[in-house]
Structure formats: structure tokens, C-alpha cells
Amino acid sequence: MPSALPDGDPAPQDGALPAAALTGLGSRPFGLYVHVPFCATRCGYCDFNTYTPGELGSSASPQSWLAGLRRELELGARVLGSPPAADTVFIGGGTPSLLGADGLATVLGAIRDTFGLAPGAEVTTESNPESTSPEFFAGILAAGYTRVSLGMQSAAPHVLQILDRTHTPGRARAAAKEARAAGFEHVNLDLIYGTPGERPQDLAESLDVVLDGGVDHVSAYALIVEEGTALARRISRGELANTDDDVLAERYEQVDQTLQRAGLTWYEVSNWATDDAARCRHNLGYWLGGDWWGAGPGAHSHVGGVRWWNVKHPSRYAALLAEGHSPAAGRETLTAADRDVERILLELRLVEGLPVDVLDPAGRAEARVAAADGLLDPASLDGGRCVLTDQGRLLADAVVRRLVP
Structure with a gap:
């Protein structure tokens, strides 16, 4: 969830949608996205709508966020009338794994109670390798999660340091193996390439780690230096040199060639999978113009050509819902x-x-x-x-x- 919200028209307090937007609901892919806005620390490159404990203080908590989430899911079910059961669920952030297996089970339970899950639904949670364990993976598998996406970014210590990532270089590989051992068939590792100071051999080592983790899906993104981030300030002060486009192209080709040789084929410019079953169905819903309800602070939604986005701060989000209002900050009709x-x-x-x-x-x-x-x-x-x-x-x-x- 990017930190800046777009301009748009006012959203009604009751969250009501035009009748035209509800036409055909259920004939298109329907997903649920849940935004968990909590992180233990802030990464220097991150522009997402996330908050550390020090930034939140006492104004919001996982408990108040969860109460707001339940209310928003109930609101969504009312607004959509007879909502289709979710074909896909994606819990993103932030760091959803900070909720623990019990917390993530509670989130999925709230979704089941309000929208329900379609037979064979894909249910994904993002996780930070450092806040996972064999017990965590066993717990979320038992709760009904079918897919895990782990934020690895790099295996090179100096690259992780520049990105302000706190996990140790080997933890992502270990977490991927733990998830597979727990019984997860679908496991993704995220990579970032083009970090200042990253060498071709650093990326080669990261790709070796990915492949050794035995995952069936890889997402790899060029680093984008967002204004207002700590990394952008370091580059503007001349402490780090930004990576030029030619180098980014070389890094992309390195990623693509390595993964394809290992049997992972691209299906979207930044995503590779071992076969069609390993593709992320939730993201395909976005790319193919499906409908989704985005719940949580700063989350974006789209139903039938109407798009809206929630207020960013967790305390404001929870307060609006406690008052019986939609948390939408604005919307637009396409x-x-x-x-x-x-x-x-x-x-x-x-x-x-x-x-x-x-x-x-x-x-x-x-x-x-x-x-x-x-x-x-x-x-x-x-x-x-x-x-x-x-x-x-x-x-x-x-x-x-x-x-x-």
C-alpha cells in the first residue's frame, strides 16, 4: 500500500456503491485483500503504509485494527448484498507474520464469517522470514492458508544492510524450506535487484539461495527509490549512487535467465512460476480486471469499475468504523x-x-x-x-x- 493516496471524489459514509457497479458481481474473479499496517522496523526503501510501534504509540494496536477489520468486512458484505465467496485472499503489509499463526487464523476466520471462501480458494499471507518458524507455518496451514510469500530481497549482507532489512541472509532460505516441510505446496520468495552497491555476483548468490529454497514462485522487482524514504535521502546526500537503467536491465536479464534455466517461467514481467498452478491467482485477478475488496488502513478496492481507498492511519481507520462509517477516504468511477x-x-x-x-x-x-x-x-x-x-x-x-x- 503506497503511502500517498490519490485524489478522488468523496466516498459515501455508508460505503454504498452504484447499482451499475454491482452488475455482474460474481461473474468476474473476486478477491479479498487485507492490509496489516504493522512492522517491527522501517526499511529504508519502503514507501508503504506501515507503522512501527514507536510511530503508533498508544493511538492504535493490533487489537483495535482487528476490531476495525471485522467491522469493515461486515460492511463489505452488506454493501455487496449477496457477496460472492472469495476466490482468493491475500494478507499483505506491513508484516502480517507479526500477528502470529493465531492472529492470522483469526483474520481468516473473520473472512469466512462474512464473505466465505470459494471451493479451492487460494489464501496467501506475506511473511517476514525473521517472524516465522516451523510452528508458525504449521499453524497457518491448519488455519486454511494455502500459499506463503516470503520477503527475502537479497542474500548479500551488505545489500540487506543498505535496504535496512533485519533478517539474516540465510533465514529466508530456511523459512522457505520450513514452509515446504510443513506442507505448503506454494511458496514464493521476493527479490529486489538493483540496490546501490549490488554486484552481479551478489545477485547470483541470491538466486542460488532462492533455488535452493525449493520454491515454486519467484517475484523479482527492480528497486524503485521513492521520494521521502531514508534511502532517497541517502542518495540525495551523495552517500549512495543510484543504479542506472542499463544496469537494471542487465540484472533483470540475469534473473530471467537463471530462473528459466531452473524451470521457472515468466508469466508476468516480474513474476516466474514452475507451472500454471504455481501462479499467484490473486494477483492475476488484479491484472485481468477482476473485483476485490481491500480491507485495512490505506487499502484499495475495485468493484465493477468503481475504485476506492481507505484512510491511511490505523487509529482513524478504527475510529470511523467504530462510528458506523465507511473508512473510505475517496473513490472514483472509471x-x-x-x-x-x-x-x-x-x-x-x-x-x-x-x-x-x-x-x-x-x-x-x-x-x-x-x-x-x-x-x-x-x-x-x-x-x-x-x-x-x-x-x-x-x-x-x-x-x-x-x-x-
Whole structure:
């Protein structure tokens, strides 16, 4: 959850949605996202809506957050009328594993009580390797979680230090193995590449650790230096040199080649999986224009072309819900043109690509130019889809800019 909320229109206090937004509800993928805003420490690169104990003081707590969460889930069930059971659940943060297995079981229980889970639902929680254990994984598996995403970022001590990550280099691999031993079939490790001072051999070591962990999914993201973070201040003072785009491209190719040789295939520009079953269904719901209710401080939601976002601070979030009000800070209704643009932005990143007929005539002409430039696959384009080439993945954002109206 980024720290800055967008501009938008006022949201009604009762959270009511236009009737048009509810049309077709249940015919599209439906997921629940829960934002846990608590962290033990703040990482220097992090721009998410998170709070350490010192930042919160006595104004909010996990207990008041949970009470607010229960109320928001009840509100969501009322607003949606007969809400579809959740196809996917994703508990993110922040550091959800700070809640412990019992706390995460309570969260999932509240979801079952309000929305329910569809048969075969995917239920994911993010976790910090340092706040997990074999008992933790056994507990959340018994509670009904089916997937774990571990924040590793790097195996190089000096890279972790620059990122202000507190886990020891070997803990992420151990946690991944513990999760698999507990019975989790689907385990993801997150990597960040392009940290100032990271060398090719550092990234190679991190990839070796990932593969040794036996995971079936890897997410790898280029470091983005966000304004207002401690890392941005260090770079602006000249203490660290930002990584240039050419190096980031080299690092991406290193990640892609290593993972593909090991049998993990890209299915979204920043995500690799061993097979279709290992893909993150919750994130696919985002990329394919599904519906989801985002619960928690700063969480974003989307239902039927209406998007809204909650107030950021946990104490304000809990207070609004205790008063019987929606915690939404603002919302917007997407036009048909807005939704087409977002579809281009998101679906083009997938290995299946984007249907050509989503593009307007100018976009289709640009797609032909992009294919001639080696950024889109000409054969796929002839078959009616825009599919990025390996070179196109490196320049995905630029390709999108060429295709949007």
C-alpha cells in the first residue's frame, strides 16, 4: 500500500456503491485483500503504509485494527448484498507474520464469517522470514492458508544492510524450506535487484539461495527509490549512487535467465512460476480486471469499475468504523476509456499478452511499429495478440506508452 493516496471524489459514509457497479458481481474473479499496517522496523526503501510501534504509540494496536477489520468486512458484505465467496485472499503489509499463526487464523476466520471462501480458494499471507518458524507455518496451514510469500530481497549482507532489512541472509532460505516441510505446496520468495552497491555476483548468490529454497514462485522487482524514504535521502546526500537503467536491465536479464534455466517461467514481467498452478491467482485477478475488496488502513478496492481507498492511519481507520462509517477516504468511477487504458497497462505485462482489438486504430498501428522494433512478437500480433518479446519486457512501460490512446 503506497503511502500517498490519490485524489478522488468523496466516498459515501455508508460505503454504498452504484447499482451499475454491482452488475455482474460474481461473474468476474473476486478477491479479498487485507492490509496489516504493522512492522517491527522501517526499511529504508519502503514507501508503504506501515507503522512501527514507536510511530503508533498508544493511538492504535493490533487489537483495535482487528476490531476495525471485522467491522469493515461486515460492511463489505452488506454493501455487496449477496457477496460472492472469495476466490482468493491475500494478507499483505506491513508484516502480517507479526500477528502470529493465531492472529492470522483469526483474520481468516473473520473472512469466512462474512464473505466465505470459494471451493479451492487460494489464501496467501506475506511473511517476514525473521517472524516465522516451523510452528508458525504449521499453524497457518491448519488455519486454511494455502500459499506463503516470503520477503527475502537479497542474500548479500551488505545489500540487506543498505535496504535496512533485519533478517539474516540465510533465514529466508530456511523459512522457505520450513514452509515446504510443513506442507505448503506454494511458496514464493521476493527479490529486489538493483540496490546501490549490488554486484552481479551478489545477485547470483541470491538466486542460488532462492533455488535452493525449493520454491515454486519467484517475484523479482527492480528497486524503485521513492521520494521521502531514508534511502532517497541517502542518495540525495551523495552517500549512495543510484543504479542506472542499463544496469537494471542487465540484472533483470540475469534473473530471467537463471530462473528459466531452473524451470521457472515468466508469466508476468516480474513474476516466474514452475507451472500454471504455481501462479499467484490473486494477483492475476488484479491484472485481468477482476473485483476485490481491500480491507485495512490505506487499502484499495475495485468493484465493477468503481475504485476506492481507505484512510491511511490505523487509529482513524478504527475510529470511523467504530462510528458506523465507511473508512473510505475517496473513490472514483472509471470510464470505459479509463478501463481500456488500465487493461493495456496490466494485460500487456502478462505472458499471454493483450488482445489487439482492445487498441484503437492508432494503437494498432503503433503495435506494428513495436513489432518491427523487436518489442512485440510479430507472430502473436498476426494471431490477434500483443505479446512482449524478451527485449520488450525490458521496455514494457515504454511499449505501453506507445499503445495507449
